[in-house]
Every structure is written in structure tokens, then in C-alpha cells.
Amino acid sequence: MVVRPPYGLDTSVFLRECDTCLNKWCVASCDEQIIFIQEDGTPTLDFTKRGCTFCEACADACEPNVLGLENRHTSEQLNATFRISTEGCVAHNGVICFSCKEPCIDDAILFNGMFNPVIDTDKCTGCGFCVGRCPTQAIDFTPHPLKESLL
Secondary structure: OOOOOOOOOOHHHHHHHHHHOOOOHHHHHOOOOOEEEOOOOOEEEOOOOOOOOOOOHHHHHOOOOOOOHHHHHHOOOOOEEEEEOOOOOOHHHOOOOOOOOOOOOOOOEEEEOOEEEEEOOOOOOOOOHHHHHOOOOOEEEEEOOOOOOOO
């Protein structure tokens, strides 16, 4: 499974509509440059350097209307759960490091003192900014399926 851009609801719509889109304006519209097209023609997000600002540009640019601002209320989070590996995280191993916390505008990364960061899944929007900022790549994510529409 992959992490899709925000403002989409249904995996089957991505699969049905995105491969016929010739312009891929969602990619060009992304100021953070995190939207990439997979081999199947559908968009996915890459958090290795940046994250999603939820700026709505991809939804505005989407010609086949797979992404739509009418889905804004259901897209307050991306379709992934992020977690910090206690083995790979330097803060969990006694080194003072706040690299993941600094870019987190939602204050979803909590520390026990100066060590032991955890991600508060209730606050985390899945923006992904923390992933690329971690010096040891100790933050990973598990994508979950998008809701299937009843159409």
C-alpha cells in the first residue's frame, strides 16, 4: 500500500482515473515536490526530503477530480500511521535530538524529558515532515487503505 495525496477518498477511483490523466498536474502543483507517479499511473507521496503542507494545490490541479476539496473534512490526515523506532532513534539511546519535533507544527511528537520521543497519533496528521528530518531514518509509517466509496 502507498500513501496517497490528501483530498482523495477511494483507492478504486485512483486506480480507475489517474492512469488516464495525461498531464499529472498534481505532481507539478506540489511546492514540496513530494508527489510522484507510480508505475500504475497513480500518485504517491515520498517523505524522504519534505512533507505535505495540506496546501490544497494538488486538489485544485487534479483534472480527473480524483482529489477534491469537497473531501477536505475527511482528509485532515493522510492515510498512514507514523511511528518512531526505539532501536534506531538516537534520543531513545541517550543522545539529545529534537530533529523530528522541530518541523512538527501539530505538536504530535512528545518527549519524556529530553529523551524517548513518541508520536501522538491523535494529533499527528501524517504530514511526513519528521521522516526526512530524522538523522537516523528512525521514523517509518504504515499506510492504511482509503475508504471505499459506495458508488
